[in-house]
Amino acid sequence: MNENRKIEPQPDDTSLVRRAQAGEIGAYEELVRRYYAGIYGLSYGMTGNREEAEDLVREIFVKAWKAMGRFYERSVFHIWIYRIALSCVMSIRNQRKHRKQGNILSLDEFDPDVKTTEVYRALSSKGAILRKISLSEFQQKLNRALLRLPIKKRAVVVMLDVQEMEYADMAQVIRGPESTVYSRWTAAHRLLQAELAELKDSRPQSPELDIAALLALKRHESPDAERVEKNILNTMRIVRETNNIPSLLIFPDTSFAWMFTKPRYGVAALFILFLGMHLMKRPEPHAPEGPFAIVRGENNELMIAVETNQVEAIPAPFYVKEPLLFSFPKK
Helix, strand or coil: CCCCCCCCCCCCEEEHHHHHHHCHHHHHHHHHHHHHHHHHHHHHHCEEHHHHHHHHHHHHHHHHHHCCCCCCCCCCCCHHHHHHHHHHCEEEEEHHCCCHHCCCCCCCCECCCCCHHHHHHHCCCCCCCCHCHHHHHHHHHHHHHHHHCHHHHHHHHHHHHHHHHHHHHHHHHHHHCCCHHHHHHHHHHHHHHHCCCHCCCCCCCCCCHHHHHHHHHHEEEEHHHHHHHHHHHHHHHHHCCCCHHHHHHHHCCCCCCCEEEEEEEHHHHHHHHHHHHHHHCCCCCCCCCEEEEEEECCCEEEEEEEECCCHHHHHHHHCCCCCEEECCCCC
């Protein structure tokens, strides 16, 4: 396997996230542009269809915008956005069940300088696969083989072999141990060995088919720059129409938005608000006036006491010199 390159978080991701959580659209657009290539690469590698990948990218970034208030600073943004992306991409399983494989592929072009790469030179040497078939035919065979993989194994192959993500990052994305990542990767490579057996070097005693080298060529597939820009603008148009911070509907000043960007703060603020409204509506207790009072006796019996020293307040028939107690036995 090729040595993996860690997808490093950018140094000011945290600052951009904070500004985006406060409702600053420009900050979120910077995050979209920063991670567009990676999220598109995952979507495209999983679908083999550039139009569907573009739709998925829009869905992923809009979903992330709606969930921005649930992002905690102790999290790493690039891991968080890849989790959202993988969740959205996994949803293609049911959509694909009744579609024919031959009608799925809609592939990006290779970079113009792909033929200068070491990977291409190795695959086009004497007896190698690119001496037998064209680059476009090779591309179609490889992408069809990927689409026949189980979706979880396909995700690992795309993220490790094509996007060069590290095992540790991949494990965080799938919320599992690195051993799970490795077992899925090795199983996927075994399946691809069988699927792509026809691409093996024809020279006698040639080594086993290098799946990692074949997949490395996919790194040089790239979308058209104009399509990328158009899709980013369409994504941001939807984002602007989708307000993710409820406080902005009440307070135009974004300085109030912090209350709703963290669930714990929002819940606390709403609780205090409703408690205050309840106390405002609650009537104050009214203390009874006059010579009558309700008391409890020694046996916890409810009794009515008449205080007879307030003679002028007691009707004449009930006038006595000592207090009267009328008890009601407990039922």
